[in-house]
Amino acid sequence: MYGLRNDIDLSFLNARELIQVAIGVYQIQFGFDEDVIIYVESQFNYFDGQEEWTWKPEPGGAQIAARTVFLLSATIQNFDRQENGTIILTFSNGGRLTILDSSREYESYQITRPGQTIVV
């Protein structure tokens, strides 16, 4: 809902290795090394190299989220950010996560690392 300010440095995402995917009914957590975690509550698109899937906190979402375990052990090779709050993470194995700030009323996602909590 907040978009993503340009002055927020996300370079710490570079080369982070995905080490955990936690699937909840209302939230998906992507845990990386260096204690970086992305908590998604609104929407992400997952591209597995051939097909793209959309997760939202709705029935069937967990099955889509489960596909992202393909990204485990992969590292973020590249990330793109947009002022509307969208971040696009491209992984070393060809997978891609597009995390959207799609909620108009509520928080869409948070990124945390030691000493910093980014709320989008």
Next chain:
Amino acid sequence: MSTPNSAYLVETSPSTHLKWSTFVTPSIPVVTTDFAPGEHERPWPPISSTLIYGLRDAVLVDSFITLEQARAQADWIASTGKNLTTIYATHGHGDHFFGATILLKRFPKARFVAAPSAIQVMKEQSSPEFVAKFWESRFPHQLPKHLVVAEELRTNLFELEGERLVVIPLGFTAIRERTQAEWDDFVQRHPEYRMDNIIKGPLVNLFTVGALAAVGTPGGDSTGTPEEDAAIDAGAAGAEAGIARTMVNEVPQPNPNGEIIVAPNGNAVKIPAGYVAEPADNANGIVYRPAGSTGNANIIRVSGPDAKNPTGYFRIYNSEGQPIIPSTGKPGSEAQTHIPQ
């Protein structure tokens, strides 16, 4: 810290030997034909109670509605092996005191107490006419037969194994018991409790309540009487009144012993002992977290008013980093876990 998705939460504070646990009843069906559009059932929401206990004695905050709920609660208390000395009702609605009748049979040495304003409501709620019309019709053959009303609590203090538990009248319960004007007047005279003041920081001379000062919070009926407001002053004075807040990264730090902050609309949140505060980036807000922790596990995040949220909101997270519904302790949807201020 608390266990996610559990009916039993246990917390301790390093500043006292007392501990507390909460017991949450499951939602139960209500007999009614008054359904929301598209709904075919109308559950009564879960109800929580708190047992504050020391080495041998315990104080219970709130009981439940039905016989079955009361028996389960009594079994839970008995399983702790503690001597129940007091049952305190935070307010006078039947779903917070009907079960006391059963508990008193099981624990006959316990006193059942409540604030005068709560007792007035209890008398109305337990009158035969009201019980028949409202409660018995919703929960037929499930209620205790002879409903006991609490004794009047004449002070705002409980003693439990030599430690003081202070009743904090927050001015709201399950429903607002003050008028808006009364509440406005209250927070004007006690700005230290206001979340928006904390968010704006720096806030000095903010008085705090001790880790266990808030018996029954959120709750505690208040009619805004001078006596009750005096009780707040007394409670605050007894709990390190006037301490200056430490500032870290321009964020006012919470009392190391824990504290309760109250939003302008009456919603309250407890910052546990040992928490530190840091700014939330990108959005306007403060993250309260266990010292040394990272991520969202066990945090409380308070977001101040901004263009998107004119009133601000807060969110409470479980140990798995999931935002929860405060009344149930379970993870919930965005709408359920953004608590407006």
